[in-house]
Amino acid sequence: MxxxxxxxxxxxxxxxxxxxxxxxxxxxxxxxxxxxxxxxxxxxxxxxxxxxxxxxxxxxxxxxxxxxxxxxxxxxxxxxxxxxxxxxxxxxxxxxxxxxxxxxxxxxxxxxxxxxxxxxxxxxxxxxxxxxxxxxxxxxxxxxxxxxxxxxxxxxxxxxxxxxxxxxxxxxxxxxxxxxxxxxxxxxxxxxxxxxxxxxxxxxxxxxxxxxxxxxxxxxxxxxxxxxxxxxxxxxxxxxxxxxxGYTQQVERRRRHAARLTERLSGLPGLRTPEVLPGRQHVWHQYTVLLEGEAAMDRDGLAAALAEQNIGSGIYYPHLASDYACYRDHPLVQVAETPVAREVAAHCLSLPVHAALDDDDVERVADAVSAALS
CATH class of the missing domain: 3.40.640.10 (Type I PLP-dependent aspartate aminotransferase-like (Major domain))
Incomplete structure:
Protein backbone atom coordinates (compact mmCIF):
# COMPACT_ATOMS: atom_id res chain seq x y z
CA MET A 1 0.00 0.00 0.00
CA GLY A 246 -23.66 2.52 21.43
CA TYR A 247 -20.70 2.37 23.77
CA THR A 248 -20.11 -1.38 23.40
CA GLN A 249 -19.90 -0.99 19.62
CA GLN A 250 -17.55 1.97 19.95
CA VAL A 251 -15.20 -0.02 22.17
CA GLU A 252 -15.29 -2.96 19.75
CA ARG A 253 -14.15 -0.64 16.94
CA ARG A 254 -11.30 0.58 19.12
CA ARG A 255 -10.33 -3.02 19.91
CA ARG A 256 -10.39 -3.96 16.24
CA HIS A 257 -8.20 -0.98 15.35
CA ALA A 258 -5.77 -1.80 18.18
CA ALA A 259 -5.54 -5.46 17.13
CA ARG A 260 -4.78 -4.45 13.54
CA LEU A 261 -2.11 -1.97 14.64
CA THR A 262 -0.47 -4.63 16.80
CA GLU A 263 -0.60 -7.12 13.94
CA ARG A 264 1.05 -4.67 11.57
CA LEU A 265 3.60 -3.15 13.96
CA SER A 266 4.78 -6.13 16.01
CA GLY A 267 8.35 -7.03 15.15
CA LEU A 268 9.47 -3.57 14.06
CA PRO A 269 12.95 -3.00 15.53
CA GLY A 270 12.82 -0.95 18.70
CA LEU A 271 9.03 -0.61 18.83
CA ARG A 272 7.16 -2.13 21.76
CA THR A 273 3.42 -2.39 21.14
CA PRO A 274 0.94 -2.25 24.06
CA GLU A 275 -0.26 -5.45 25.71
CA VAL A 276 -3.69 -6.59 26.78
CA LEU A 277 -2.75 -8.40 29.96
CA PRO A 278 -4.40 -11.69 31.00
CA GLY A 279 -7.77 -11.29 32.70
CA ARG A 280 -8.21 -7.68 31.57
CA GLN A 281 -10.51 -6.06 29.03
CA HIS A 282 -8.94 -2.97 27.46
CA VAL A 283 -11.13 -0.12 26.17
CA TRP A 284 -8.28 1.54 24.22
CA HIS A 285 -8.54 5.17 25.16
CA GLN A 286 -5.03 5.38 23.71
CA TYR A 287 -2.77 3.01 21.79
CA THR A 288 0.61 3.75 23.35
CA VAL A 289 3.89 2.36 22.00
CA LEU A 290 7.41 2.63 23.41
CA LEU A 291 10.43 3.54 21.24
CA GLU A 292 13.43 1.62 22.54
CA GLY A 293 17.18 1.69 21.88
CA GLU A 294 17.35 -0.16 18.57
CA ALA A 295 14.61 1.94 16.95
CA ALA A 296 15.57 3.85 13.80
CA MET A 297 14.47 7.10 15.46
CA ASP A 298 13.29 8.33 18.82
CA ARG A 299 9.68 9.08 19.68
CA ASP A 300 9.97 12.76 18.71
CA GLY A 301 11.37 11.73 15.36
CA LEU A 302 8.51 9.29 14.81
CA ALA A 303 5.95 11.93 15.79
CA ALA A 304 7.50 14.30 13.25
CA ALA A 305 7.51 11.61 10.54
CA LEU A 306 3.83 10.92 11.18
CA ALA A 307 3.00 14.64 11.08
CA GLU A 308 4.58 14.83 7.61
CA GLN A 309 2.02 12.24 6.53
CA ASN A 310 -0.82 14.25 8.13
CA ILE A 311 -1.17 11.67 10.92
CA GLY A 312 -1.61 12.80 14.48
CA SER A 313 0.06 11.36 17.57
CA GLY A 314 0.31 12.31 21.22
CA ILE A 315 2.81 12.13 24.05
CA TYR A 316 0.95 11.15 27.22
CA TYR A 317 2.94 12.12 29.24
CA PRO A 318 6.28 13.77 28.31
CA HIS A 319 7.43 14.25 31.92
CA LEU A 320 6.72 12.82 35.33
CA ALA A 321 4.63 14.95 37.66
CA SER A 322 7.63 15.20 39.95
CA ASP A 323 9.76 16.73 37.18
CA TYR A 324 7.93 20.05 37.35
CA ALA A 325 9.38 22.49 39.87
CA CYS A 326 5.97 23.44 41.29
CA TYR A 327 5.52 19.82 42.39
CA ARG A 328 9.12 18.71 42.89
CA ASP A 329 9.65 21.53 45.39
CA HIS A 330 6.19 21.33 46.96
CA PRO A 331 6.27 20.57 50.70
CA LEU A 332 3.43 18.05 50.31
CA VAL A 333 5.07 16.05 47.51
CA GLN A 334 7.39 13.19 48.43
CA VAL A 335 9.58 12.53 45.39
CA ALA A 336 10.92 8.98 45.03
CA GLU A 337 13.05 7.25 42.43
CA THR A 338 10.71 5.77 39.83
CA PRO A 339 13.00 4.50 37.05
CA VAL A 340 10.37 2.61 35.07
CA ALA A 341 8.04 5.60 34.99
CA ARG A 342 10.94 7.83 33.91
CA GLU A 343 11.87 5.46 31.10
CA VAL A 344 8.30 5.24 29.87
CA ALA A 345 7.82 9.02 29.92
CA ALA A 346 10.93 9.43 27.78
CA HIS A 347 9.90 6.91 25.11
CA CYS A 348 6.08 6.74 24.89
CA LEU A 349 4.00 7.80 21.91
CA SER A 350 0.27 7.30 21.37
CA LEU A 351 -1.11 6.51 17.90
CA PRO A 352 -4.69 7.04 16.64
CA VAL A 353 -7.05 4.23 17.68
CA HIS A 354 -10.38 6.01 18.19
CA ALA A 355 -13.74 4.79 16.91
CA ALA A 356 -14.03 7.46 14.19
CA LEU A 357 -11.17 5.86 12.23
CA ASP A 358 -11.98 3.62 9.28
CA ASP A 359 -9.91 0.65 8.16
CA ASP A 360 -7.99 2.75 5.61
CA ASP A 361 -7.01 5.21 8.33
CA VAL A 362 -5.60 2.39 10.45
CA GLU A 363 -3.61 1.08 7.48
CA ARG A 364 -2.24 4.56 6.83
CA VAL A 365 -1.03 4.80 10.43
CA ALA A 366 0.59 1.37 10.23
CA ASP A 367 2.19 2.11 6.86
CA ALA A 368 3.65 5.39 8.09
CA VAL A 369 5.07 3.90 11.29
CA SER A 370 6.51 0.92 9.40
CA ALA A 371 8.14 3.15 6.79
CA ALA A 372 9.70 5.38 9.44
CA LEU A 373 11.12 2.51 11.53
CA SER A 374 12.00 -0.09 8.88
Missing part, protein backbone atom coordinates in the same frame (compact mmCIF):
# COMPACT_ATOMS: atom_id res chain seq x y z
CA UNK A 2 1.36 3.42 -0.96
CA UNK A 3 2.20 5.88 1.75
CA UNK A 4 -0.19 8.78 2.26
CA UNK A 5 0.97 12.18 1.06
CA UNK A 6 1.20 15.22 3.27
CA UNK A 7 -1.91 16.67 1.62
CA UNK A 8 -4.05 13.62 2.41
CA UNK A 9 -7.05 13.77 4.73
CA UNK A 10 -5.78 14.16 8.31
CA UNK A 11 -5.85 11.22 10.71
CA UNK A 12 -6.11 12.97 14.09
CA UNK A 13 -5.12 11.46 17.42
CA UNK A 14 -8.71 11.98 18.59
CA UNK A 15 -12.02 12.97 17.01
CA UNK A 16 -15.31 13.99 18.62
CA UNK A 17 -18.36 12.95 16.59
CA UNK A 18 -21.80 13.17 18.15
CA UNK A 19 -24.88 11.87 16.36
CA UNK A 20 -28.48 13.01 15.95
CA UNK A 21 -29.51 11.23 19.16
CA UNK A 22 -27.21 13.57 21.11
CA UNK A 23 -28.61 16.60 19.28
CA UNK A 24 -32.17 15.52 20.12
CA UNK A 25 -31.26 14.89 23.76
CA UNK A 26 -29.67 18.34 24.13
CA UNK A 27 -32.58 20.01 22.36
CA UNK A 28 -34.99 18.31 24.75
CA UNK A 29 -33.16 19.88 27.70
CA UNK A 30 -32.98 23.30 26.04
CA UNK A 31 -36.72 23.27 25.38
CA UNK A 32 -37.49 22.08 28.91
CA UNK A 33 -36.02 25.21 30.42
CA UNK A 34 -34.29 23.13 33.11
CA UNK A 35 -30.57 23.33 32.34
CA UNK A 36 -29.04 22.65 35.76
CA UNK A 37 -28.75 19.27 37.50
CA UNK A 38 -32.01 17.38 37.11
CA UNK A 39 -33.64 14.32 35.58
CA UNK A 40 -31.04 13.83 32.84
CA UNK A 41 -28.23 13.75 35.40
CA UNK A 42 -30.13 11.22 37.51
CA UNK A 43 -30.66 8.96 34.48
CA UNK A 44 -27.02 9.29 33.44
CA UNK A 45 -25.95 8.32 36.96
CA UNK A 46 -28.16 5.23 36.95
CA UNK A 47 -26.93 4.08 33.54
CA UNK A 48 -23.28 4.66 34.41
CA UNK A 49 -23.64 2.76 37.68
CA UNK A 50 -24.91 -0.19 35.64
CA UNK A 51 -21.92 0.05 33.28
CA UNK A 52 -19.55 0.08 36.24
CA UNK A 53 -21.24 -2.65 38.27
CA UNK A 54 -21.81 -0.48 41.36
CA UNK A 55 -24.73 0.68 43.46
CA UNK A 56 -24.15 4.40 43.08
CA UNK A 57 -22.77 6.86 40.54
CA UNK A 58 -22.52 10.52 41.51
CA UNK A 59 -22.16 12.97 38.62
CA UNK A 60 -19.90 15.98 39.05
CA UNK A 61 -18.59 18.87 36.98
CA UNK A 62 -15.37 17.23 35.73
CA UNK A 63 -12.88 14.45 36.36
CA UNK A 64 -10.68 16.60 38.58
CA UNK A 65 -13.55 17.39 40.93
CA UNK A 66 -14.44 13.69 40.95
CA UNK A 67 -11.02 12.92 42.41
CA UNK A 68 -11.08 15.82 44.86
CA UNK A 69 -14.64 15.10 46.02
CA UNK A 70 -13.89 11.39 46.48
CA UNK A 71 -10.93 12.18 48.72
CA UNK A 72 -12.85 14.81 50.70
CA UNK A 73 -15.79 12.43 51.05
CA UNK A 74 -13.46 9.85 52.58
CA UNK A 75 -12.22 12.44 55.07
CA UNK A 76 -8.74 12.79 53.59
CA UNK A 77 -6.94 15.93 54.75
CA UNK A 78 -3.77 17.39 56.27
CA UNK A 79 -1.52 14.78 57.84
CA UNK A 80 -2.70 12.02 55.49
CA UNK A 81 -0.67 10.51 52.66
CA UNK A 82 -1.85 9.24 49.28
CA UNK A 83 0.27 6.75 47.31
CA UNK A 84 -0.10 7.16 43.56
CA UNK A 85 1.72 7.23 40.22
CA UNK A 86 3.94 10.03 38.90
CA UNK A 87 3.08 9.00 35.32
CA UNK A 88 -0.38 10.50 35.01
CA UNK A 89 -2.27 13.63 34.04
CA UNK A 90 -1.57 16.22 36.69
CA UNK A 91 -5.18 16.27 37.95
CA UNK A 92 -4.34 13.15 39.97
CA UNK A 93 -1.76 15.09 41.95
CA UNK A 94 -3.71 18.35 42.14
CA UNK A 95 -6.68 16.56 43.69
CA UNK A 96 -4.57 15.20 46.54
CA UNK A 97 -2.92 18.56 47.20
CA UNK A 98 -6.33 20.27 47.21
CA UNK A 99 -7.22 18.27 50.34
CA UNK A 100 -3.99 19.22 52.14
CA UNK A 101 -2.75 15.63 52.09
CA UNK A 102 0.72 14.54 51.01
CA UNK A 103 1.52 12.80 47.72
CA UNK A 104 3.88 9.83 47.73
CA UNK A 105 4.93 8.52 44.33
CA UNK A 106 5.47 4.85 43.55
CA UNK A 107 6.81 3.35 40.32
CA UNK A 108 4.78 1.80 37.51
CA UNK A 109 4.90 -1.32 35.38
CA UNK A 110 5.88 -0.83 31.73
CA UNK A 111 3.40 -3.55 30.76
CA UNK A 112 0.23 -1.70 31.81
CA UNK A 113 1.66 1.79 32.57
CA UNK A 114 -0.05 1.59 35.98
CA UNK A 115 1.00 1.50 39.61
CA UNK A 116 3.39 -1.36 40.41
CA UNK A 117 2.08 -3.15 43.54
CA UNK A 118 5.54 -3.92 44.96
CA UNK A 119 6.70 -0.32 44.56
CA UNK A 120 3.43 0.96 46.02
CA UNK A 121 3.94 -1.27 49.06
CA UNK A 122 7.36 0.34 49.62
CA UNK A 123 5.73 3.79 49.78
CA UNK A 124 3.03 2.90 52.32
CA UNK A 125 4.01 4.51 55.62
CA UNK A 126 2.31 5.16 58.94
CA UNK A 127 0.39 8.15 57.62
CA UNK A 128 -0.83 6.51 54.40
CA UNK A 129 -4.62 6.57 54.14
CA UNK A 130 -5.30 6.16 50.41
CA UNK A 131 -3.93 4.01 47.62
CA UNK A 132 -4.72 5.66 44.28
CA UNK A 133 -3.91 3.56 41.18
CA UNK A 134 -4.36 5.20 37.78
CA UNK A 135 -5.99 3.05 35.09
CA UNK A 136 -4.05 4.50 32.19
CA UNK A 137 -4.89 4.45 28.46
CA UNK A 138 -7.95 2.22 28.89
CA UNK A 139 -6.59 -0.77 30.84
CA UNK A 140 -6.92 -1.27 34.59
CA UNK A 141 -4.03 -1.52 37.00
CA UNK A 142 -3.23 -4.93 38.53
CA UNK A 143 -6.08 -4.78 41.01
CA UNK A 144 -5.80 -8.07 42.94
CA UNK A 145 -2.48 -7.24 44.64
CA UNK A 146 -3.39 -3.56 44.96
CA UNK A 147 -6.69 -4.43 46.63
CA UNK A 148 -4.88 -6.79 48.98
CA UNK A 149 -2.30 -4.09 49.77
CA UNK A 150 -5.08 -1.64 50.65
CA UNK A 151 -6.85 -4.24 52.81
CA UNK A 152 -3.65 -5.21 54.63
CA UNK A 153 -2.87 -1.61 55.61
CA UNK A 154 -6.42 -0.36 56.09
CA UNK A 155 -6.23 2.05 53.16
CA UNK A 156 -9.03 3.55 51.14
CA UNK A 157 -8.78 2.51 47.50
CA UNK A 158 -9.51 5.39 45.09
CA UNK A 159 -9.32 4.48 41.40
CA UNK A 160 -8.36 7.22 38.96
CA UNK A 161 -10.38 5.68 36.14
CA UNK A 162 -10.58 8.82 34.00
CA UNK A 163 -9.56 6.86 30.88
CA UNK A 164 -11.12 3.47 31.66
CA UNK A 165 -14.91 3.65 31.21
CA UNK A 166 -16.07 0.04 31.13
CA UNK A 167 -12.59 -1.52 31.34
CA UNK A 168 -12.58 -4.78 33.31
CA UNK A 169 -10.22 -6.71 35.56
CA UNK A 170 -11.31 -10.34 35.75
CA UNK A 171 -15.03 -10.19 36.57
CA UNK A 172 -15.16 -6.60 37.78
CA UNK A 173 -15.32 -3.20 36.11
CA UNK A 174 -13.01 -0.28 36.69
CA UNK A 175 -14.41 1.86 39.46
CA UNK A 176 -15.93 -1.06 41.39
CA UNK A 177 -12.93 -2.02 43.55
CA UNK A 178 -13.03 1.05 45.75
CA UNK A 179 -14.16 4.56 44.85
CA UNK A 180 -13.96 5.14 41.09
CA UNK A 181 -13.33 8.55 39.54
CA UNK A 182 -14.11 9.07 35.84
CA UNK A 183 -13.72 11.96 33.40
CA UNK A 184 -15.99 12.86 30.49
CA UNK A 185 -13.62 15.41 28.98
CA UNK A 186 -14.05 16.05 25.25
CA UNK A 187 -11.53 13.43 24.08
CA UNK A 188 -12.55 10.60 26.43
CA UNK A 189 -14.28 7.44 25.16
CA UNK A 190 -17.49 8.84 26.66
CA UNK A 191 -17.74 12.62 26.64
CA UNK A 192 -19.92 15.41 27.95
CA UNK A 193 -17.37 18.11 27.00
CA UNK A 194 -16.58 18.54 30.68
CA UNK A 195 -17.94 16.25 33.34
CA UNK A 196 -17.06 13.53 35.81
CA UNK A 197 -18.50 10.64 37.79
CA UNK A 198 -17.74 8.99 41.13
CA UNK A 199 -18.70 5.34 41.57
CA UNK A 200 -19.15 3.44 44.82
CA UNK A 201 -21.26 0.73 46.44
CA UNK A 202 -20.97 2.42 49.86
CA UNK A 203 -24.40 3.89 50.66
CA UNK A 204 -23.08 6.25 53.33
CA UNK A 205 -20.28 7.61 51.15
CA UNK A 206 -22.63 8.10 48.19
CA UNK A 207 -25.00 10.13 50.35
CA UNK A 208 -22.13 12.23 51.68
CA UNK A 209 -20.85 12.92 48.15
CA UNK A 210 -24.27 14.04 46.93
CA UNK A 211 -24.47 16.55 49.76
CA UNK A 212 -20.85 17.64 49.30
CA UNK A 213 -21.31 18.40 45.57
CA UNK A 214 -24.36 20.56 46.35
CA UNK A 215 -22.67 23.20 48.53
CA UNK A 216 -23.18 20.95 51.56
CA UNK A 217 -26.98 21.14 51.23
CA UNK A 218 -29.34 18.18 51.48
CA UNK A 219 -32.29 20.51 50.91
CA UNK A 220 -32.23 24.16 49.95
CA UNK A 221 -30.53 26.25 52.66
CA UNK A 222 -30.15 23.23 54.95
CA UNK A 223 -26.36 22.96 55.26
CA UNK A 224 -24.90 19.79 56.74
CA UNK A 225 -21.24 20.23 55.86
CA UNK A 226 -18.80 22.58 54.19
CA UNK A 227 -19.44 21.78 50.55
CA UNK A 228 -18.72 22.87 46.99
CA UNK A 229 -20.54 23.36 43.72
CA UNK A 230 -19.42 20.19 41.95
CA UNK A 231 -22.73 19.62 40.14
CA UNK A 232 -23.12 18.39 36.56
CA UNK A 233 -25.69 20.16 34.36
CA UNK A 234 -28.56 18.43 32.59
CA UNK A 235 -27.10 19.80 29.35
CA UNK A 236 -23.87 17.86 29.95
CA UNK A 237 -25.74 14.69 30.90
CA UNK A 238 -27.86 15.06 27.75
CA UNK A 239 -24.66 14.82 25.69
CA UNK A 240 -23.41 11.73 27.53
CA UNK A 241 -26.58 9.68 27.89
CA UNK A 242 -27.19 8.73 24.23
CA UNK A 243 -23.57 7.62 23.84
CA UNK A 244 -24.09 4.82 26.37
CA UNK A 245 -26.43 2.98 24.00
Missing amino acids: ALAHAGSRPVPISTVRLDEAVEASVLEVLRSGHLAQGAKVAEFEQRFAELSGVEHAIAVSNGSTALTAALLGLGVGPGDEVVTSPFTFIATVNAVLATGAKVRFADISARDFALDPASAADQVGERATVLMPVHLFGQTADMDPLTELAREHGLHLVEDAAQAHGARYRTRAAGSFGVGCFSFYATKNLTTGEGGMITTSDDVLADRLRVLRNQGMRARYEYEMVGHNYRMTDLAAAVGLPQLA
